[in-house]
Amino acid sequence: MPTDFLPIAVLIALATVLAFLVVLIGHLFGPRRPTATKLEPYESGMRPYGPGQRRMPVHFYLVAMLFILFDVEIVFLLPWAVVLRQLRLFALIEMVVFIAVLLVGFVYAWKKGALEWE
Amino acid sequence: MIPLSWYLILAAAIFCIGVYGVLARRNAVAILMSIELMLNAVNINLVAFWRYMSPGVISGQAFAVMVFAVAASEAAVGLALIISIYRRRFTVAAEEIDMLKW
Amino acid sequence: MNAGDFSTILPLLLVTGWACVLLLVDLFIPRGRKAITAALSALGLLTAIALLLSQFGLEREAFKGMIVVDGFASFLQMVFLLSGLFGIALAYDYVRRQNIERGEYYTLLLFTVAGMMLMAQAGDLIVVFLALEMLSLPLYVLTGIARPRPDSEEAAMKYFLLGAFASGFVIYGVALIYGATASTRLSEIVAVVQAGQAIGGLLLAGMAFILVGLGFKVAAVPFHMWTPDVYQGAPTSVTAFMSVGAKAAGFAALLRVFLVAFPDVAPAWAVVAMWVSAFTMAWGNVAAIAQTNIKRMLAYSSIAHAGYILMALPAAADPAVASDAVGAVLFYLLAYAFTNFGAWAVVLALEKKDGQGLAIEDYAGLGARRPALALAMALFMLSLTGVPPTVGFVAKFYLFRTVLQADLVWLALVGVVTSLISAYYYMRVVVVMYMRQGEPEVRSEGWLNATVLLAGLATFIFGLLPAPLMGLAARAGLLTFLR
Numbered sequence: 001m002p003t004d005f006l007p008i009a010v011l012i013a014l015a016t017v018l019a020f021l022v023v024l025i026g027h028l029f030g031p032r033r034p035t036a037t038k039l040e041p042y043e044s045g046m047r048p049y050g051p052g053q054r055r056m057p058v059h060f061y062l063v064a065m066l067f068i069l070f071d072v073e074i075v076f077l078l079p080w081a082v083v084l085r086q087l088r089l090f091a092l093i094e095m096v097v098f099i100a101v102l103l104v105g106f107v108y109a110w111k112k113g114a115l116e117w118e
Numbered sequence: 119m120i121p122l123s124w125y126l127i128l129a130a131a132i133f134c135i136g137v138y139g140v141l142a143r144r145n146a147v148a149i150l151m152s153i154e155l156m157l158n159a160v161n162i163n164l165v166a167f168w169r170y171m172s173p174g175v176i177s178g179q180a181f182a183v184m185v186f187a188v189a190a191s192e193a194a195v196g197l198a199l200i201i202s203i204y205r206r207r208f209t210v211a212a213e214e215i216d217m218l219k220w
Numbered sequence: 221m222n223a224g225d226f227s228t229i230l231p232l233l234l235v236t237g238w239a240c241v242l243l244l245v246d247l248f249i250p251r252g253r254k255a256i257t258a259a260l261s262a263l264g265l266l267t268a269i270a271l272l273l274s275q276f277g278l279e280r281e282a283f284k285g286m287i288v289v290d291g292f293a294s295f296l297q298m299v300f301l302l303s304g305l306f307g308i309a310l311a312y313d314y315v316r317r318q319n320i321e322r323g324e325y326y327t328l329l330l331f332t333v334a335g336m337m338l339m340a341q342a343g344d345l346i347v348v349f350l351a352l353e354m355l356s357l358p359l360y361v362l363t364g365i366a367r368p369r370p371d372s373e374e375a376a377m378k379y380f381l382l383g384a385f386a387s388g389f390v391i392y393g394v395a396l397i398y399g400a401t402a403s404t405r406l407s408e409i410v411a412v413v414q415a416g417q418a419i420g421g422l423l424l425a426g427m428a429f430i431l432v433g434l435g436f437k438v439a440a441v442p443f444h445m446w447t448p449d450v451y452q453g454a455p456t457s458v459t460a461f462m463s464v465g466a467k468a469a470g471f472a473a474l475l476r477v478f479l480v481a482f483p484d485v486a487p488a489w490a491v492v493a494m495w496v497s498a499f500t501m502a503w504g505n506v507a508a509i510a511q512t513n514i515k516r517m518l519a520y521s522s523i524a525h526a527g528y529i530l531m532a533l534p535a536a537a538d539p540a541v542a543s544d545a546v547g548a549v550l551f552y553l554l555a556y557a558f559t560n561f562g563a564w565a566v567v568l569a570l571e572k573k574d575g576q577g578l579a580i581e582d583y584a585g586l587g588a589r590r591p592a593l594a595l596a597m598a599l600f601m602l603s604l605t606g607v608p609p610t611v612g613f614v615a616k617f618y619l620f621r622t623v624l625q626a627d628l629v630w631l632a633l634v635g636v637v638t639s640l641i642s643a644y645y646y647m648r649v650v651v652v653m654y655m656r657q658g659e660p661e662v663r664s665e666g667w668l669n670a671t672v673l674l675a676g677l678a679t680f681i682f683g684l685l686p687a688p689l690m691g692l693a694a695r696a697g698l699l700t701f702l703r
Contacts, residue, residue, distance in 0.1 A: 061201050065194045072190040075183050104240045111247045126399075133392055140385050149381055156388035160395045167399040177404055181346050185391060188353045192384050195357050199377050202367055 125166035133159035225282040231268040238264035239330035246323035261326040288343035291696030296340035304333040307461035313665040328358040336469040345404040363454040375453025386436030393429025409481040438470035441500040451519035460564030490537035500527030501638040535626035547697025548619040555615035562675030563600040584658025596676040601646040610683040
């Protein structure tokens with residue numbers, strides 16, 4: 001029911017107001033002495049240089065692709081783990097086959113040099 | 119509880135955004151993302167239907183997991199093709215890839 | 221689940237497992253010796269054919285109805301395995317001469333065949349979707365396997381984007397049907413619909429989405445735009461395989477889903493299928509006339525043939541004609557496979573480097589230069605038109621008859637008239653081959669010639685003696701769950 005969400009709505013409103021208030025107070029009452037260094041974008045101590053949008057080596061995409069492929073297997077492992085005790089040996093064999101198929105893909109990618117960084 | 123129709127409307131809206139993206143965007147990567155959006159709309163539908171219509175049978179959830187895996191493999195194949203084209207032509211704009219007439 | 225369940229998918233398991241093994245074995249086969257991979261994959265397909273033959277006639281459900289084995293599935297699986305063999309035969313010399321020989325070609329082909337075989341056996345919408353992806357994803361890659369050739373890459377990307385878009389529609393439709401009936405099992409869906417417990421709006425919307433998505437896959441108007449570009453850009457050996465296998469798999473899904481799960485809502489989808497079929501026949505044949513490139517012409521021809529096959533769907537909506545219509549489609553698909561592989565083999569023989577030798581004009585003088593090849597091409601063109609004594613004629617006759625049985629006289633008329641139109645562009649190839657002077661540069665490669673010979677013989681012999689094959693198709697047309 002919509003009324004169930006009232007506390008959450010109040011919380012969201014309060015959080016928003018509070019955040020704005022804090023920034024506003026700092027802005028109004030804080031001292032301001034800008035220097036060149038202070039105005040630079042903060043880059044964890046690194047000196048920023050060059051345009052913000054640098055080109056990434058296409059290699060990143062390759063690794064990302066492989067990551068996606070081998071990452072989603074988890075989505076099958078999770079429900080499998082839940083019912084393993086009921087299905088017993090059969091489920092275990094099924095999962096071994098599943099992992100073996102993934103392994104085939106992994107070995108293929110490895111041998112083809114997709115995992116090497118230049 | 120929130121009625122089922124809300125979820126269906128949400129999924130339909132996301133699906134439509136995906137379809138619009140495929141038809142309107144020019145960047146191949148953006149089109150790929152729009153297709154993923156369509157698949158995710160389907161997942162919302164599947165899980166919502168499972169919860170409201172047949173919570174006892176898990177086929178809806180299992181189906182959503184399958185869609186996950188398929189979406190990932192589609193993304194991988196798509197990205198591979200796009201990279202392969204980009205390496206040679208330095209563009210991913212679908213309208214500039216026009217050697218064959220549409 | 222027991223061992224019996226696994227025995228029903230044994231040929232499928234064999235092809236999939238063999239493809240995985242081959243993927244690894246191929247890593248250790250040096251470049252330039254990829255003929256070994258080709259031979260090994262052909263061996264796998266042959267073994268699968270033997271296995272399939274050993275269990276022909278088996279009819280049962282497995283994995284709680286997710287997998288169905290019946291005549292329909294076995295017949296189509298045979299078509300797919302044969303297509304795979306033809307696909308390897310056509311690719312064998314072609315990939316070498318085009319410098320695109322890669323071992324992955326054959327493994328991807330095997331994976332595609334496995335996906336198609338799964339499609340034929342699907343008894344559940346989840347399996348239909350999985351099979352659809354399993355056959356499509358390797359095909360996208362196969363289309364682009366001639367990389368760095370830009371037209372191949374481009375075709376692959378187009379095929380991928382539109383194909384993935386279409387599968388999005390299929391899966392959305394499946395989700396809606398799951399919502400309408402609370403099941404994805406085809407046999408359960410039909411029970412829910414019969415009991416009147418399905419949610420009508422969701423069911424109709426779901427069917428519409430599935431029809432759109434599968435319409436993309438079989439290249440039916442108005443979802444055909446990708447076909448000419450993809451067929452032209454893809455390596456010709458891939459195009460040949462795609463035009464037969466992928467289309468047949470799409471129709472397998474259409475027939476299985478609509479005839480098994482939705483026979484009770486037939487009036488709703490039959491009307492749509494009827495109009496789509498009519499427009500597909502008309503546009504495919506008319507647009508083919510304007511083509512000067514043989515690959516594009518055959519692409520439009522394949523669109524037109526999708527239209528003919530689609531006629532069977534509204535016809536099958538009539539329960540009395542249903543099994544006849546399915547039988548007609550099966551026979552048509554087999555006939556189309558033989559004829560089309562033959563025609564593409566001739567195209568392959570004339571193709572030169574960099575996409576030269578693909579204009580219809582390049583066929584001038586073929587009749588004088590290579591009479592046997594020209595004769596075979598003429599036979600294939602006649603068969604595609606549907607002129608006796610070819611298998612194409614028998615298939616069309618059988619199909620049109622079932623359409624008439626279902627009282628769809630105007631649809632059959634559209635089919636006949638568009639067939640007459642199609643004679644114009646098919647015969648143009650024959651005219652150019654025999655009436656024009658020219659010096660075509662033609663290859664003579666062992667496997668290519670064998671394919672032409674085999675396809676030519678099949679086209680001719682089954683055109684004269686169609687009875688045994690037709691009987692087989694008719695028996696296979698009795699879907700297990702068709703009432």
